[in-house]
Amino acid sequence: MQLGSIEAGGTKFVCAVGDGDLKVEQQVQFPTTTPEETFAKTIEFFKQFPEITAISISSFGPIEIRKSAPKYGYITDTPKKNWSNVDFLGVMKAALNVPIYWTTDVNGSAFGEYQHAKNNGESLDSLVYYTIGTGVGAGVVLNGEFLGDLGHPEMGHVRLKRHPNDLEFAGICPFHGDCLEGLVSGPTFEARLGRKGETVAENDPVWDILAYYIAQAALQVTLMIRPGKIVFGGGVTSETLLQRVREQFSSLMNDYLAVGDLDQYIVMPEIANNGSATVGNFALAKNLA
């Protein structure tokens, strides 16, 4: 069995072909330029593999995921130039004559981590995957299905209790100011400190502020969804940060609900090399095959 994965990010596309064990056989990546050019490279890659049974696309968004909607398969109102109102799924279906699954980038990653955990024998029925990078988003798998009826979640835009040492910071979300994304995404380092996150020391107090907000996101999702595991990926996340998140989570929860061992509950992605979405895509494509 040969399966295809398209991880469509706002910065780059990662296309891969893998086998029924969800192992990568061949992979290519290129920058996300215009839809025309980027789609052409994607199609060119997959045309090399006429044996492919099915493909899954995990795309940046917002995207239309309701099958009943006229624009199902489209990237909708994205701030990314040239990419609004683009029929991504339609172009791929027309060019590549195989069944194609369509979901968000974070759903793809969530599914990859969920499948990986299950394949490792973990007893797990649900999982949330947050990415904290240029933006903040999350995907939720519940018993093998994605959460989202009227559309996919937009968990990056929840409001939070502000940290007492951060009240002066207005947040950077153009829609909401101090929502989660406006308070913890990568560009907040420049906005708060005037320099890139990579240059901020591990003991800088800004990490406690970020951890306080990220812990509230974990707390919200715990209280609202009661998932089996919460994975944090994306460029801002590190094990050092997550250790602070666990401490703040524990303090905010105040023993109200048991979630098991926090080191197993709030975790970094377990699939190496940012491969969560690719593995997730293979698994989603396999379900179509």
Add this chain to the structure above:
Amino acid sequence: MQLGSIEAGGTKFVCAVGDGDLKVEQQVQFPTTTPEETFAKTIEFFKQFPEITAISISSFGPIEIRKSAPKYGYITDTPKKNWSNVDFLGVMKAALNVPIYWTTDVNGSAFGEYQHAKNNGESLDSLVYYTIGTGVGAGVVLNGEFLGDLGHPEMGHVRLKRHPNDLEFAGICPFHGDCLEGLVSGPTFEARLGRKGETVAENDPVWDILAYYIAQAALQVTLMIRPGKIVFGGGVTSETLLQRVREQFSSLMNDYLAVGDLDQYIVMPEIANNGSATVGNFALAKNLA
């Protein structure tokens, strides 16, 4: 077909028998005293109806709803005296020889409103039901199933961005201080103003503060779950309050996601006389029958 409903609240029990159209045929209510006494009255009521096919219990909590857990069917660590660690479902199963469904009070109400909407021809795949009364809780129906893997949601205990005119109020949740329940439940009127909510005028600015927090709860659940409808019940809720909630929701959302007509999206219970849980129980019992 004859179906049974037990709505087990912390203050009173409402037991009812209804038909396959989810209509109440007979109903009784009594105060929640000791488990022994309250269960005896419950059993006595249902013993009058030997033709009952199935019963559903919607109980105050926290309760154990994981079927695999040793204490499945128990009320667990409740602050209500005498009711911790009580095998509610086990006692009922032993006394009444019919299939019995077991869920939370808010799940029962959510299911009632969901079923009612579907029976009225609404196209609806998911619904959230919040109660705002002595406490705050919520239940979620997704495609006919309840949300909650490791246990039922506890949405009353999320943290929120504080209202600028309410920063002095510490909140009253014994676990979390200023979580949603600690900021908007019925007893917050006495804590903030020194008098009962019933005596507070409709134009008192405290309602704007409550609406700001309740709107954030609606926003969180929208961004995280994308439900088809959000119902607010409980003694604190009124249409006047919900009108303010809709305004604040709209302002917080800032056109980020479309949820349709807000008057149809954020609503009071549509089942009259606090009957949501009873209708929900009948529908859940019917699924067992």
